[in-house]
Amino acid sequence: MTRKPQQRSIATRARVLDAARELSQRHGLELVTADAVAREAGVAKGTVFAHFGDMDGLLSHVLLDRLNALHATAAVEPVEPDRLDDPVGLILTRMMALIAVITDSPTILRLFLDNIGVTKPNCAEAFVETLDRLDADLAGFLTVWQTSPTLQPPLRKDRTPAEMVDGLIAFMIHGAILLKSHQLTDRSILEVRLRRHVEAFLLTD
Incomplete structure (x- = not known):
């Protein structure tokens, strides 16, 4: 039975996207x-452009x-406060992990900033939904940490988890820009710097 044109179009789009994924990995x-x-x-x-507009559209996917x-990955890593010695x-x-994704190449960082509305006037809805889920992952962990009587060191209680996530996002974006502008070239040094910032921001005196 011959597939309907719409079904063929969906299958072609999926094949093009799978090809881009495979090539990017390879x-x-x-x-x-x-x-x-x-x-x-x-x-x-021309079929590639017909389905995705341009390469930015395809690579954004x-x-x-x-x-x-x-x-x-975060969803399958349950947090057990009693077993966590370094929150x-x-x-x-x-x-x-997020910094590694968005700094994979100059193109990726540009597309990330484009799609979250930093360098273009509108946010891409799919990116907003995905980033909201990542924010919720962090906020969920911060809630567990903030309310745990045993998890040490204690998390500050004068800010909500959502407010603290905002600060962590700012640190991540700044870290990504430091790497891609070559102000920092060693990711281990960036991680040490981020730890100091995160500790100063999240922990009680």
Whole structure:
């Protein structure tokens, strides 16, 4: 039975996106071109643009996949306060994971800033939803930490988890910019610096 045109279009779009994902994993995002995606997907170059508008549109979907993967990872890592001896370290692991995604290449960082409305006037709805979930992951952990009678060191109680997440996001974006502007080139140094900022911001005196 012949598939309907709409079904064929959906299947073609999925094939193009899968090709971009595969190429980005194999060669890095900077080498993902419309020609390469078209060859990998077995379609005409014009088909790539017909479905995604331009390469920014296509690569934004690849970036979104990577951000969703961070949420999926957090969702399968339950926090057990009695077994957690370094809550700041857990926060830093999640922050550095996001920084790693958005600094994978200059293109990725630009697309991230475009899609969250920093460098373009509108936020992409799918990015807002994904980032909201990542924010909720952090806020959920901060709530557990703030209300735990045993988790040490104690988390400040004069700010809500949502307010603290705002500060952590600012640290992450600043860290990403430091890396991509080459003000810092060693990620381990950035992590040490972020730990100091996070401790000063989150912990009680």
